[in-house]
Amino acid sequence: MFPSPKDDKRKLSPCTAPTGSDPECIGSSWQMQQVFDRITAAARSMATVFITGESGTGKEICAQAVHAASTRATGPFVPLNCAAIPHDLLESEVFGHLKGAFTGAVANKPGAATVANGGTLFLDEICEMDLDLQTKLLRFLQTSTIQPVGASQARKVDVRIVCATNRDPMEEVRRGRFREDLFYRLHVVPIHLPPLRERGEDVIEIARRALVRFSAEEGRSFAAFAPDVEAMFRALPWPGNVRQLLNVVRHAVVLNDGRVVTRDMLPLGLHRDGDRVPPRHGTAEEASRLGIDDLVGKSLAEIEQMVIEETIAREGGSVPRAARVLDVSPSTLYRKREAWARQAEAV
Numbered sequence: 001m002f003p004s005p006k007d008d009k010r011k012l013s014p015c016t017a018p019t020g021s022d023p024e025c026i027g028s029s030w031q032m033q034q035v036f037d038r039i040t041a042a043a044r045s046m047a048t049v050f051i052t053g054e055s056g057t058g059k060e061i062c063a064q065a066v067h068a069a070s071t072r073a074t075g076p077f078v079p080l081n082c083a084a085i086p087h088d089l090l091e092s093e094v095f096g097h098l099k100g101a102f103t104g105a106v107a108n109k110p111g112a113a114t115v116a117n118g119g120t121l122f123l124d125e126i127c128e129m130d131l132d133l134q135t136k137l138l139r140f141l142q143t144s145t146i147q148p149v150g151a152s153q154a155r156k157v158d159v160r161i162v163c164a165t166n167r168d169p170m171e172e173v174r175r176g177r178f179r180e181d182l183f184y185r186l187h188v189v190p191i192h193l194p195p196l197r198e199r200g201e202d203v204i205e206i207a208r209r210a211l212v213r214f215s216a217e218e219g220r221s222f223a224a225f226a227p228d229v230e231a232m233f234r235a236l237p238w239p240g241n242v243r244q245l246l247n248v249v250r251h252a253v254v255l256n257d258g259r260v261v262t263r264d265m266l267p268l269g270l271h272r273d274g275d276r277v278p279p280r281h282g283t284a285e286e287a288s289r290l291g292i293d294d295l296v297g298k299s300l301a302e303i304e305q306m307v308i309e310e311t312i313a314r315e316g317g318s319v320p321r322a323a324r325v326l327d328v329s330p331s332t333l334y335r336k337r338e339a340w341a342r343q344a345e346a347v
């Protein structure tokens, strides 16, 4: 069963939420205890859940936890990242399409809402959805029916919606980018995931559990972090939150071996941040002075890739945050990265 914060025994040991699969959602801080409480309450109802929090705080595993603790747990959990799909394809991804509905629709395709029938549809990065599709989503929520692209009739589906964003949804409503009526229809049970830097000792608990898991997976013998490494973990701002912390631990485990993880095993970028807490980041001027020699002599395409990858790394591995810094949509970055991966495979 899902851990209750009122259970003192569980308060002392790491608390985890059942996500239906590895990994678990770990957290003993009072902030996470409140989140777990909210998940338990949400799971008991059919109400729509609206999860907010910075990138990498665990919004998706929180959505999985709501599903796993609900009566729909035996049904499907279908995640859909609205930022990763080009705007013109998103409607068909959500609601499906009929053969011939548009160029490229060579066969009937069920959308995520149909695949999730009897289960939970997780709409990640919901604020990236354009206004047109928001209207269709609202209709879906009001009628529980979907109309695939190219279909003349609507069909009933039984789906529970959980959605998430790393933006401030009220700000999106104020700016006219998110429909107010849709926001209130979705925002029935809000769950806010605090940034990792506000979760006290959870950072150490998560790091230690990850160390054990990654060491086993990678055939290493690590069992602990050196005290100064844990002190650094407590002090860092973790802009990429849990995802960044896990990447740092994985990096140390993959590239080294021993019983204790020491500071020299951590990625260099982290030392930069760790050595100057605060401030968290260098100035843009400083960064460009550092990088200019690396860029001159390269093609524009190479420079673009370097700048994008560096920005993603500085944002703790978060594509949506990097997209905001670079002032492009996250789907642009996802597409470029897929293209680079394909090129690299072809070499």
Ligand SMILES: Nc1ncnc2c1ncn2[C@@H]1O[C@H](COP(=O)(O)OP(=O)(O)OP(=O)(O)O)[C@@H](O)[C@H]1O
Pocket (backbone or CB within 6 Å): 023, 024, 025, 026, 027, 053, 054, 055, 056, 057, 058, 059, 060, 061, 062, 124, 166, 206, 242, 243, 246, 318, 319, 320
């Ligand atoms: N409390 C936690 N305990 C253990 N692992 C966690 C916890 N929270 C998040 N993680 C792990 O951190 C990573 C990022 O989590 P997740 O994808 O759920 O974040 P997110 O908030 O949805 O990110 P994004 O906004 O970028 O989509 C995943 O590998 C997840 O398993």
